[in-house]
Amino acid sequence: MTPEPELDRLLTAVLAQVQADDPRLAEIVRSAVTHLHAFVREVRPTEEEWLRGLDFLVRTGRTCTPTRNEFILLSDMLGLTSAVDEVNHAGPPEATPSSVEGPFHSPAPARPLGAWIADGPERERAEPMVVHGRVTDCAGTPLAGATVDVWQADDAGHYDTQDAAQPDGNLRALLTTDSDGRYWFRSVLPSSYPVPTDGPVGGLLSALGRHPMRPAHIHLRVEAAGHRPVTTHVFVAGDPYLDSDAAFAVKDALVVTPRPGTDGRRWELDGSYLDFAFDVRLVEL
Ligand SMILES: [Fe+2]
Known part of the structure; x- marks a missing residue:
């Protein structure tokens, strides 16, 4: 310099x-x-530009409420949340990569394996889906009794906390893996959704010519005794926003292709459904 x-x-x-x-x-x-x-x-910067920058931060702070954090959104939209995640949680290549938690986690109801987690109006209109997989260590040894905390948006891109039509705890579950490390539940295919755009961060995205969309995904937080927990997302292959996630959270190992289901009897699903398989590998402590 x-x-x-x-x-x-x-x-x-x-x-x-x-x-x-x-x-x-x-x-x-x-x-x-x-x-x-x-x-x-x-x-x-000119003095005017500097004051404009400070005013942006003031407006970002004023937009925050007990249930909305515009600063976290700003951090997400600049890729900083993902950068902080990476410097704290990078693991061996065979482990399931972490990804940002996002703002929509809340305590999930404990549900039995195989539960339907879509209890709102989406159940009648959205594509049914079985989500299943196995939690193991990095050598492939199954982890029985691991907890799998899942949360997702519906087919309109809304979480239960944003949508009065959904019952509390909808599209959320706290599951425990069986003796073979397996988990499974029945749900619906989520949709991509926009981050909130009515605040200063939305204005910034617009000024930068950026869209506010997040590709369709399911959030998972998996914990097992003696292993490092992982918080991650699993993304739906084919989503048009996979290459331009507004929060920069997509990793190749987290993209899953939903397949047409062929074993409805096994999952207790009638008619056509999607099969969404995702295994989780945790790092031993
Ligand atoms: Fe999300």
Whole structure:
């Protein structure tokens, strides 16, 4: 970077005053200040542009409510949530990759294996689907008694917490794997959905020429004693937004092709249905 004596002096003066007792806090603040000063040197914002940026952050804060966090949305839309996930949860290639939790997790009702988890109006109109798989360690040894927490949107892209027509706990389940590490449940094919666009982050996406869509997915959080838990999504192959997820959460190993079901008797499903198979491999602690 070209030396600019006054800017160099300013940065040095700010860094010299970072004297937190907590060394990690000091490291974080020093790095953030250094990067932000470098940003100002590179971009050379006008005062008007700088105030506009600060106003964007003020409006982002004011949009937050107890049930809506516009800052998390901003972090998601800039790929930062996925970056933080990656630096914290990168595992061996044979393990199931993690992906961001997103804002829609809430405590799920415990349900037996095989349960129907679609109890709302979507059950009558959406494509039925069996979701099944096996939870193992990275060597393929089945993990009995693992918990599989699942949550998903319906065929219109809505979670129960966004839609008065869905009963509480709809399209959510807390399952426990059987003695062979298997889990299965009956549901409906979810749809892609837009993130909230009525706040400042939606305005930013629009100004940047970006769409707000997330490809269709099912969220999973899997835990087993003695193993590192994984929070992830499983995406529906063929979705038009797989290559441009607004939250940058798609990984190749997390994309599953729903197949036409051929064994309705096994899953207690009448008529046509989709078969969605996803195995989970956890890292031993
Ligand atoms: Fe989601």
